[in-house]
Amino acid sequence: MSDHDYRPKSKVGQWFNDRLPLLTLANHLTDYPTPKNLNYWWTFGGILTFCLITQIVTGLTLAMHYIAHADMAFESVEHIMRDVNYGWLIRYIHANGASMFFLAVYIHIFRSLFYGSYKSPREIIWILGIIIYLLMMAAAFMGYVLPWGQMSFWGATVITNLFSAIPLVGEGIVTWLWGGYSVDNPTLTRFFTLHYLIPFLILGLVVLHIWALHVPGNNNPVGIDIKKPSKDTVPFHPYIVIKDGFALLMFMIVFAFFVFYAPNILGHADNYIEANPMVTPAHIVPEWYLLPFYAILRSVPDKLLGVVAMLSAILILAVLPWLDTSKIRSAVFRPLYKQFYWILVADVLILGYVGAMPAEGLYLLIARVATAYYFLHFLVILPILGFKEKTLPVPLSITEPVLGGSPNLAAARNKESKIE
């Protein structure tokens, strides 16, 4: 890497770079040594950056036409859909873009869980990621309120009422959040303001997230520390740029399918009915990406404890680097963890499913078992597994098992073929 001795070729470039070393930064990002065995699960960082930019650009253009007022918001959204040039396209990209953003972030998170990317020395990257994820949920929730449909209104009512579970000050906090005695115009205008603000906060955190990533460098499917630069690495450009670009194209095909062929399939029909404070829809459900946490909320019969369980389910991720006691990062070399990993994936999917179903009978029972298992995984299984599990031998470098010379040649080769 040539971070320190980099010198632009042109005189103008040298003059500028001596005053503001932007070109040095660009050179660092271009040459940045990347493990050469990164698979397609590593392309979602780039995809997420694309999602964020898409949301910001479409959001800015929508804000030029949207009116944040309880009497006009619903109509202004219909105005965007019917009258504004390409308004339908921009709104459908923005609405489905939120779902695509969450799809990508869940793959990104579960990739980290599989390959142990949250472990030392990458804890700060991971925690920044969790904060970004929390902000994404806040932004998505407030954005969903803006069209001022029935689901917007009642979703906002139910979620803000979660704060009333706090003893003593809860009711005061809810009134403060609402700016009144119910969800109404003051609530809408402040949600619009915050919905506008949060993406820029996320953008700032993404910069920190990438900065923190560039200190130790990328984790990789084998999960070992590698020398940088070495024969285990390739420069970010053109190798990773091309790979990320190809994955992004594939992702955009899925994105475009939703935007053009099923733009409302991830939404809820009730949100095309204007908000009515006198009538609650028979079945309130959040957007799909919040369903697992909604299931956890409803699985606890006590109001306060339900809220505590739901928040803990998210915040427990922040301390994951210390709950997972195993020194081995990649699940490739952890035969037991790999199985528990897939059980957790199934558990979260089950929670998502029952979160969309009525909270009664068998669904409620399943939700309770799945909630218990979720916490069991992080609080009991992971800490114990680090001590009990017999891990497989880890190769000394990415290259050695392929070119020979590694003491763990056979094991590594065997495992590498399984990664593909």
Next chain:
Amino acid sequence: MSEKKTKRRDFLFTATTAVGAVGAAAVVWPMIDQMNPDASVKALASTEVDVSSLTPGNTLTVLWRGKPVFIRRRTQEEINEARSVKMEDLIHPEKDEDRAKNPEWLVMLGVCTHLGCVPLNDKGDYNGWFCPCHGSHYDTSGRIRKGPAPWNMEVPKYEFVNENTIKIG
């Protein structure tokens, strides 16, 4: 450094920090308080309702402070049912006599105390209200009997201005 000098520095640091903290709080508070209900919201604090058309066994729903208020003209049967319940059977014990001063009229916020949905009339296991969101059952006095809601539906401040008019708030 002499003892006296150190004390003087300490005092200045502490005094500066304290004044700075008070100043910061004085600036932050308006920023927080601006989000509380404003004067125009508070001005809508009371509403008058004509209930002359309401026959026994029916409910009128009106909007007060952005929330629905149920005005129920109860039948004798419903009153008897509400008044015969034992206090120990209640999750949030309140006498029906305290909730409905005039037994024929039950006035309460139509807001489920769980997460704020509007319960449905004449539904549920206790012939009162049922919240479709998370399954809370209320009796004919609007008291929580079954489900996740922690309290009875709230009775707002109200009075009969004359025989046919209720003033809420």
